[in-house]
Every structure is written in C-alpha cells, then in structure tokens.
Amino acid sequence: MSWTEERVSLLKQLWGEGKSAAEIAKALGGGLTRNAVIGKAHRLKLSNRVSPIQQNSKTPDAAPIAVKATVRVVEETAAPVRAAARVAIAIPQAANNGKGVSMVELKDRMCRWPVGDPKDSNFHFCGCSSEAGLPYCGAHAKIAYQAPSRSRQLNAEDFEREGSAVHAEEELKDVVRA
DNA sequence: CCCTGATTCGC
DNA sequence: GCGAATCAGG
Numbered sequence: 001m002s003w004t005e006e007r008v009s010l011l012k013q014l015w016g017e018g019k020s021a022a023e024i025a026k027a028l029g030g031g032l033t034r035n036a037v038i039g040k041a042h043r044l045k046l047s048n049r050v051s052p053i054q055q056n057s058k059t060p061d062a063a064p065i066a067v068k069a070t071v072r073v074v075e076e077t078a079a080p081v082r083a084a085a086r087v088a089i090a091i092p093q094a095a096n097n098g099k100g101v102s103m104v105e106l107k108d109r110m111c112r113w114p115v116g117d118p119k120d121s122n123f124h125f126c127g128c129s130s131e132a133g134l135p136y137c138g139a140h141a142k143i144a145y146q147a148p149s150r151s152r153q154l155n156a157e158d159f160e161r162e163g164s165a166v167h168a169e170e171e172l173k174d175v176v177r178a
Numbered sequence: 179c180c181c182t183g184a185t186t187c188g189c
Numbered sequence: 190g191c192g193a194a195t196c197a198g199g
Contacts, residue, residue: 003191020182036192038183043190047184 001030003040011037015046017135111137 001007007028014024021034021041028037041047111126112135128137 022182033192034183035194039185039192040190042184 001032008040008044011040012044012046015041111135111140113137113140 021037025032025034025037111128111130113126134141
C-alpha cells in the first residue's frame with residue numbers, strides 16, 4: 001500500500017484529533033505499522049502535538065496547573081487552532097449559543113472548538129452539539145477540516161465572500177466517510 | 179512489560 | 190519517500 005491522497009488526509013485528520021499512531025495505523029489498514037504512521041507524520045511535519053512522552057524534564061513555565069491543563073487540551077485540538085490562524089477568525093460567536101462551556105464541562109457530543117485565549121479566565125469551548133463522529137459542530141468542522149494546501153490561503157474576506165462550505169466540502173467528505 | 183512518539187538509516 | 194529498528198520516556 002502507498003500513501004494516497006485519501007490515506008494522507010485521513011492520517012492528518014486522526015493525528016490532529018489526538019489519535020495515537022498505533023490507532024491510526026490500524027484505522028488505515030493495509031498492514032501499516034505505527035512506525036510507518038509516525039514516519040509519515042514526521043515527513044509531513046505534523047509532529048507538533050501532544051506527546052505522551054516528555055523529552056524535556058525541566059519546566060521553566062510558572063503558569064498555574066489549571067492553565068497548563070487547558071493549554072494541553074487546546075494543543076490536542078490543534079487543528080482548529082491552526083485553521084483559526086489561517087482564516088483569521090471568520091466565525092467568532094456564529095455557532096456559539098452565547099456562553100460556551102469550560103473544559104471540565106465538555107461532554108462527548110459537544111463541540112471542542114476553543115474560544116478565546118487559554119490564559120484568560122473567560123476562555124471556553126464552543127459546546128454546541130457536535131456532528132456525528134466529529135469533535136466539532138458543523139460550523140467549526142468546516143474550518144477545522146479545510147485543506148491547507150489551496151493555491152492561496154483563505155483570509156476572512158474570502159471566507160465571507162465565497163462561503164466556507166465550498167472549500168471545506170472536499171475535506172469534510174473524507175472526514176464523514178471515516 | 180505494556181504503552182507512547184522521535185530518530186536514524188538502509189532501502 | 191518509506192518504514193523497521195532503535196531510542197527514550199510514561
């Protein structure tokens with residue numbers, strides 16, 4: 001088996017959602033090993049996410065434990081964070097029912113899109129009903145799963161003018177199918 | 179021992 | 190580019 005577009009996008013998706021390399025390897029099938037997944041992820045420069053292993057024992061960070069825990073959760077949902085930076089936040093409270101939920105209030109079917117600065121006390125997650133099988137609600141999933149490799153990157157204006165659905169549709173198909 | 183990702187290096 | 194072997198940690 002080789003790394004087709006399908007398999008690579010699935011790899012990106014699962015890796016971004018915090019699945020372990022072993023889980024991804026099993027999901028992709030084709031007799032792939034976790035080493036193959038890790039190796040591919042490394043080549044794709046996707047290695048920046050939560051790691052069960054801590055290579056640096058020293059932690060100069062003086063931030064409170066609660067903040068550090070929250071930051072970790074945000075890193076686990078790295079996909080929306082990266083997408084948000086890409087899009088320059090086109091939908092702030094659009095899908096938010098007003099208040100949002102804290103980290104500990106997150107339940108299985110709640111949208112995990114982070115809102116605000118994790119260092120702020122009013123930081124929260126979207127909390128809307130997430131799409132079936134997805135960690136985000138419909139509106140946020142469209143942003144989270146945008147293909148990063150458009151010839152030009154989307155900015156907020158493009159997002160409004162052309163609509164996100166068109167751009168996200170392709171990636172969403174892959175996601176839903178999985 | 180089980181697991182995790184990171185890195186190396188022959189292919 | 191690929192991934193098994195290996196490394197290093199939990």
